[in-house]
Amino acid sequence: MAHRTLYMSRKVALAAAFVVAAAAVVVVNGPAIAETAQPQGFTAPASPDGEVTLLTGDRVTIRSGRPEVRPGPGREGVAFSLRTDVTGDLHVVPADAQTDLTAGRLDPRLFDVSALIRDGYDDTAGPVTPLIVTYDGPATGIAGTSDARALPSVNGYAMTADKSANFLAGARTAGVAKVWLDGPVRSTLDHSVGQVGAPQAWQSGHTGRGTTVAVLDTGVDQTHPDLADAVVESRNFTDSDTDDDRVGHGTHVAATITGSGKYQGVAPDSKVLNGKVLDDRGSGRDSTVIAGMEWAAAAGADVINMSLGSSLPSDGTDLLSQAVDRLTADTGALFVVSAGNRGPAAGTIGSPAAASSALTVGSVDRTDALADSSSRGPRPGDGAVKPEITAPGVGIVAARARNGTIGEPVGDSHVALSGTSMAAPHVAGAAAILAGQHPDWTADRLKTALTGSAEPNPARTVHEQGSGRLDVARAVRQSVTASPAVLNFGTALWPHHDDAPIVRTVTYANHGSTAITLRVDGEARGVDGRPAPGMVTASPSEVTVPAGGQADVTITTTTALDTPDGGYSGAVVASGDGTSVRTPLTVTKEIESYDVKLAFIDGEGQPTTAYSYRFDNLDRRERLLSYETGGALELRLPKGRYFFEAFVGTQQHGGALTAFPEPELVVSGKTELVMDARRGKQAAITLDKPDAQPGDVLMAIEILTEWGYTNSVTFGPTFAVQPWEPSSTSRPGRARFTVEAKLAQPDGTGRFHGSPYQYNVLWRHDGGVPDDLHRTFTDRDFAEVRTVSAAQGPGAFGFRNYLAAGPLPLRVTEYYTPGVPWTSMLSEMDPDTMYQHTKLHTALPREFEAGAPPRTEKWNAAVFSPAFPMGNEMWNERNGDYVYTNIPMFTDQAADRIGSSGSDQARTTLSRDGVVLAQTEADGYVAGAVPADKGTYELRAEVTRSGMWELSTSITSTWTFTSEHAETPTALPLLAVRFAPVLDDRNRAHAGRPFVIPVYAQRNGSPTATGVRTPEIEVSYDDGKSWQRARVGKLGERWLALVEHPADAKFVSLRAKAQDADGNTVDETIIRAYGLK
Template sequence: MRRRRLPSLLLGTLLVGVAAVAVTATGAPTADAAPAGTPPTASPTGAATTITLITGDRVITDGRGGTAVERGPGRAGTDFVSQTIGGHQYVIPADALPLLQDGRLDRRLFDLTTLAEFGYDDRSGELPLLVSYPGSGTKKAAAARTASTVAGARVVRDLSSIGALAVRADRAGRARLWQSLTGGTATARTLSTGVDRVWLDGKRTIDLDVSVPQIGAPVAWQAGLDGTGTTVAVLDTGVDATHPDLAGQIVGMQNFTSTPSTDDTVGHGTHVASTIAGTGAASGGRYRGVAPGAKLLIGKICGDRSCTESDVLAGMAWAAPQAQIVNMSLGGGDTAGIDPLEQAVNDLTAQYGTLFVIAAGNEAASPVGSPASADAALAVAAVDSTDQLASFSSRGLRVGDHAVKPDIAAPGVNIVAAKAVHGAGGTPAPVAGYTTMSGTSMATPHVAGAAAILTQEHPGWSAQQRKTALMAAAKPTAGVTVLGQGAGRVDVARAISQTVATQEGSVSFGRQPWPHTDDAPIVKTVTYRNDGPDPVTLSLSVQTAAGVPAGAFTTGATSLTVPAGGTASTTLTADTAVDGPDGYWTGYLSATAAGGVQVQTPFAVDREGEGYDVTLVHTGRNGAAATTRYTSIVNLDTYEVIYEWTTNPTPVLHLPSGRYGLYTWINGPDTDPTRYSSTMLVQPAFVVDRPLTIQLDARLAKPISVTVPKADAVPTLIAINATWYAGPGKGAVALSTPAAFAGNYVGQIGSDEPAPEFKSSIGVSFAALTGGTVRNSPYVYDLVWFDRGGMFDGLTKAPQPADLATIESTYASTGMPGEDGVEANGGRLAPSDTYWTVYVPFELPFRRTEYVNTDGGVGWSSTFMHRSIPAGSTYPVTMYQSNEPWQTYLGGRTYRQSWNQAVFGPSSTSPTGPADWLTRTGDVIQAGVPMFADGTGRPGNSNVAATRVALYRGDTLLGSVDKPVGQFTVPAEPATYRLEASATRAEPSTLSTSVSGVWTFRSGHVAEETPQRLPLSTVRLSPRLDELNEAPAGRRFDIPLTVERQPGSSAGRTKRVSVEVSYDDGQTWRRAVVTGSGDHRVAKVSHPNAAGFVSLRVQADDAAGNTVAQTVIRAYAIS
């Protein structure tokens, strides 16, 4: 059998897909919104971001939902799957799927959203990775951790604590690294160099006069326990070592970040450190920490509000041998299984006896984050000053095994602690030198301080003993379940006086599958230890949360005597056969004794709702069992996605009852064993209300065949798209395959009854082949067809000229070194729908004929990117991007489009409808004027070196930001405001190298919650330039200009317009004659004889008194 390979014609071709899979109910990405983590240099209209994957494949997102894929060196023929799950878009090359199946790769390596949020796009230059080896901590593992195993990357840190290397792979080296890791085998399930797993070196986020007494710390102080003799490590954003509250408290500091020092420029670490062991010196003792006698070890692992995982791991390994307690007020999303940080928590705890106290997370109803989810971690939730659960505090149970998490709670709302002198975080506190913060980050140091006090009392105790003692002494709040508070709010006063605790801390019964009539009781042992000198007799009872039926949980004894210095055990039984509602059943095993002893042990079981076994039978086109297949099931009630990516051809899934959709991608030999096949099967909807067997037989699918009028056209893309949509945040799955019709199949299985939330599409593209490449093809075909309610059973199409719209497109040059262009047309039924298309690059200037089909209600949008390929590089950089909005065309008609045409300058309009470029909501003004609309009026995004937005009230500066969008709080009273915005384009841009604008307008308080659009006008300059964006030198020249207003604003009619021109980049200016009236004027200038550039300065005012002044340096060239 030979694997089908892409012909050489695809060299230099890009694949693009938009919003491939959005299958959760958490809210769909907005098409016009920039992705999270967009750098400050991005345009307010969204900017292109390029990410080179670990495989060497380049992915381009255009900031409006569009995604392009350019195959890396030597990777012609690679298939791709694109999905968007829970607002995170993934692009996964086919040869990575087997390794993902086998658990060898971190899925985040292909998560575009996360990579962009972490700043791991191509502007960062290097991709941080964690490469782990089997046998952590052994000599063999240490010997295996060599640079030769990661060829194409450089080693930056040996993380011996988890048996891993932290490496960095630059763009050029990633394809080589992938080759080194996989041996170039597309079906590899193990990593070829003896590497166990490859993780993304991701980032975690940093998640007292009232709060310290709230947990009983003063009682401990009165007993002479303040943490003296203990060391608490704070792994955070550093510290302000000059703060009076921390004088003499710090015994060591280490910087693990790329920042120059351990100084805290965020303020988070200082706040945390002083909550643990601050002396309160700057407040007369008012804001003393929980354990002021403890000493602090400061590890700076977060350079800002995010913390690179390799820095976190290095800090943990450094701190664990030196400190009895490690405070980590940080975290990230948890997944089933054990990630490197969780592994490090467990391993370091076992090795050194260090107790890791970790924030549960600030994701409200979402599960407790990692690494608080580690078994050994003491995971801390947040409560307010009345012990009520904080709204932001993450909840349990743990992802995957449904174990009890969080473990404990502590005050975390409006906590006052030391303010770092250079820290920007927090809100003002009653006393200078302090700041107020909220979060589980603030709750965690309360527990760490409590642990320090307990460690002082019991210096020989293990981490588990201290953890369970704190949990046993915690105070649960009535009406708050185990899911939110764990054992309850920490009570250090009880912890130091009470001698009885459980060895387990909590009891987890896991998930019990439906049906429950035959459920056998689950029995767990609970062992109490007594560290006191006298025996203690405990009275045992079960207290359950509201809704848990009587008899669901029982204890083996109602009374238990625990001998002095010994242990005694009983049982706790969960009986999910008891009639009651499905869901989480939680409660506390309460043990009380004379002298105020109260031990609360949280427990939980997940009583699964109605569900059935679904057997999936995968069969290849050759009739054999299919093991190279990737199946996902979408719950159409919750839009949860269930992955079934194992190699088992007949897996059995246990699914809750309800409606589902299913898709599978089966690869393998065709009916002709010498040919490779790729098949997509979809079952748009089915109901799980009984046990099911679903036959996923690739032989049921049919081929795809499309022909176009031009005989020399060759296919450049085949994209199969399946979409489930039932509201915001619910969506689709897409498969991009190599551009060869032979071997590609598609089909629907199951009922033919239409599924109302489902639709599918097949997109194909063609271009002309010249010299083995489609670069500079004089034409392209972009075609797409849709099926509402069902999946295609194959496709045969032969569109004729009368079925096609013709778009004659002109792409101008700016004379930028190393420039080229790419443009893509995407077909959709509506602007928010999904599409796939292909970018075909061309030299500039360029003219191209583009054909699109018009049947079936399809509409088209277009995206152009102006790129520069730096000398000595093969990686183009997107310097400018603009978009044509979605529109429908008529078959047999010809349309014309002009792209990349100067002058590039400010815009107050939007071709897609009204946009909020300058608004006021209440007393907040937001400003983000697009600074690089092209000469046709399309707002564009430019790669810029610097940008600034500033707002003045009269002559008083209210604030400024070095990013394209600013928010400013202003007084309620009406006043005249001045907005200034400027942007300098990055090199090697040649036109509109510097653009600035100044606007004046009046504004007062806005009572409505809907943003009010403020009067904003811009002037669009549209000189008639050639395809090089040049005008003739030595001649008189007319520059048409149009005054445009932000739609929906109160901008008045145009009164006066003046224009000045400069031929020396703005050093000197001369006034131009302006003719015309109203919004349309013409500036008349005289070009000098010498070649060069023309700069323009224009001013306008309106009848309402609003003004605008725009300056564009090097607006166009003359020759």
């Protein structure tokens, strides 16, 4: 089979997993081991709901934390890997993409399903995926792409790929260097001019006259008085119909650089190039930003301000950073980039701020204190210093765009904003002043002049502030600059008793008319702030820099000193004759670490590149290596305990994956690990029914660390495709191996159509993977459930948990391992294409009792309608001033199930006082910002369906409710009226007879629905053309509706209105709620 689902709870997200597409519904049953022992407050973030088509044509759907993987046409035998990263994002990688991913030919973001949904690349965005393809040589076409835009700075093209095709197959052509996601870029939004010394520069006659600064942003309002005649050229790179600013961000940035009036900019006489690269929502893509960068550089901009960036950390090799570095080298333009607002965490510098040649800017307040939100270094990978400088970015007042929507108004024409977006234009303006003062200076000299003259905050490290806060007055006044702008001495490997000194050179240049003598001193401090005397030395310690000349000084770091291991940062300061030039530095004394060598052998005994691995530190929340970095075979790891996981792929059995888990690998010396697929063992299960064969197998090891929960998972159709090597290490009580299998009677075609039974088996082993992977069970070991799944129309074909299948109505006897939670599911699918039409599953996992008598369950029983499953989490909530709804619109009459369906048309609208606040073309889903004050809202969901569905062909539900600002996630007070008539297995009742319909209510986010008044029920026998009132009587917490079925009617439609004691209402209409016979 081709349609697979993996359950992932909202409390504990899955870690690395390889998945064979032929697997069925699999459930990681139960919480992590000894869940109460987890650190308080630890919860893995849940992936957002949505559907994404991967570059290979495979489709991934996430609903309520449950990911499904459906292979594209002709890809039913392809394996997949699933894992969650340390942020909680779910990554899904087809096995045939793994080699390209490991080799760096594919952008890992293309497989981060959570981020793709979150950033608007899901299937609701359209039928294409935006990409950037770069080339080693001349660009060539790729099948299935369109709308190509040349991007010369990265030797690539922006294009879109048809989601219905396997783009990856066409991209494996000569000359293609890498396929990138055309990723999201956003503005980095989270006293000042005088704070950075601009007035003193103006008094010296330096105002930026004769210079041009490009503002790549949301556009600029050229009608604002503060920007009169400032903009000399504009270009729109977005899909907006104007280069005007409809956000307010770009106008504010431009005015901070060159504004006039009361809130004067840093360089008031500079001119502006207006490059609109962010749309009217403040968002853009890599390709539009790169195109804007190329335009600005070609147009002769001296300085290019980019108050924008990505949310993910970068090591400086991403496309935007590459474009910055290449355009800087080619044109000499200085790119000033905001650091981002992902602080106070370290290592949060994103793209393009991570570019080596960019001048990256952090944010301080008016007292020079670092803003909490300002992103910090070091840069991932090489530990480079980022940001290199800071500037004011808190409460900055500048021009307000006439069509702007952001910020706190200050008077009628200005607005206050905060963030590194506001800090960057201060530095861009300062760079313009210097460029006007020194017309022959290019990017490197401008950058070093600004960083060298900055004012440091002694309470902050260079990874937080770079050289310090911008001081343009000093930059203008001083005649000496130092190159490079920062010094990175790298990492000295442990042990350190024999460390060789690490040497770098700083070149001091004097553009003045008199020689200057400088004393050069170096200092470094550890992460604890303690100084390390003697670690940094300068030779000579005094140097005279001739007028118009330069002088070199050798800077040496000595890590063999008796100082603690770890990171050190500091600065080299050259001072004298009223001059002070700072060069930040960083050096790392590696903590006790050892070489780790890896080898990967396939099932034929040959070395292979079809592998992946990771090391999770058991004591600290660190994943030192990830799937995308899989190429290195010789590693350097700190001493410690690790959960190690590796997979080796082979072509045996249609593409097997052998797992190599070690629950507690201790690295305390030189270590060598050999992953030989021939050592993998196959699990097996023996049952009373000798013809039972597995159709869905999950194998997992769960690890409880000192910081939370992680695991390793494989699943596929058989045991043969997922051998596991028994672990050589053990972690009793904190590691658990699980085998979960679904078995049924095969039909001889590789499927299980017509199977009268299905086993759902689970066994566990404490500590690690045992040597013996075979288990035997009898029917007495299981709980027995006799399921009856009704039909919604003729020709329907049902799958119980995607395994036992047949035409509906369908009867299957199911056996469950007792005492562990299970999620049950019914899907209506096309048996040939495996296209899923509807899905129905239990809202929460449930446990079955050992030795209990057999139970019978009815599934797919009409009426199919909106529901709020009993005891489940809030389906619809308000958090702060943001409302989110996700209503399952096609749930059967059971109170504890969730139902979804394909549809012809759908729309969900959220309104307040007649004003639409948010609207989607989706059934039951809408999200958007709402006013803070208390008000009455209307939520309306409409959906129609036809084709194979005879029932619930049209559902319209309207809710009214009151809501106001909520400090914590709060359930919206929504009601549902549910109908539970007794029907036959084809969801029909008798015509020409009286009929009683049990009715009950559900409340969103609550297991009970008390306080609901008796609903008003109406019935129609002509698909809603006419209605008649039903008699309704109360029976306990439910009601009974009495109707009279006409003899000639074919279907019954229902309409219900209900209200609770607080005045919240629901009005729902279901056309063709059930049939008549």
